[in-house]
Amino acid sequence: MKKLDKEISLDYIRASGPGGQNVNKVSTAVQLRFDVAHSPSLIDDVKTRLLKLGGKRVTSDGVLILEAHQYRTQEKNREDALERFYELVKKAHEKPKARFKTKPSRASKEKRIEGKKKRGQVKKMRRNFAE
Numbered sequence: 001m002k003k004l005d006k007e008i009s010l011d012y013i014r015a016s017g018p019g020g021q022n023v024n025k026v027s028t029a030v031q032l033r034f035d036v037a038h039s040p041s042l043i044d045d046v047k048t049r050l051l052k053l054g055g056k057r058v059t060s061d062g063v064l065i066l067e068a069h070q071y072r073t074q075e076k077n078r079e080d081a082l083e084r085f086y087e088l089v090k091k092a093h094e095k096p097k098a099r100f101k102t103k104p105s106r107a108s109k110e111k112r113i114e115g116k117k118k119r120g121q122v123k124k125m126r127r128n129f130a131e
Contacts, residue, residue: 004041004089009033010078015069029069032081037062042089050092064088 015029036042036050036058054064066088068081104112 004034004039004086007034007039007041008082008085010081012074026074028072028074028077029067030074030077030081032064032066032068032085034064034085035062036064042092045095046089046092049096050088053088053092 009032011031011033012027013029013031014027036047036054039047042050050064051058051062057066058064064085066081066085068077068084070080071077
């Protein structure tokens with residue numbers, strides 16, 4: 001993960017929301033930027049998964065932007081942003097489990113048909129009762 005540190009850019013911005021005078025004076029919120037699309041440190045399939053995991057936080061240029069403004073101090077917000085970023089990268093490194101087609105078992109087919117027959121009987125009973 002140390003390779004990625006060189007590619008991360010951190011900007012400090014003013015946080016929105018409550019906080020009194022402190023929120024107007026001090027730039028405690030952190031905005032982490034990482035260019036996923038042009039990163040030499042990541043392999044292509046990890047980049048693809050990271051872009052997908054990023055969702056709305058990824059720009060059209062392929063830059064991942066994470067904002068952290070949960071804490072009152074710049075230091076804690078920076079730690080939070082970095083922690084969340086590394087968690088995303090860690091998830092992107094996990095290959096998804098391969099899925100394969102399966103067919104319904106004989107028992108499940110019979111159970112389904114039995115349920116349909118019961119339902120048909122209920123409807124048939126109503127029909128005879130209504131006449």
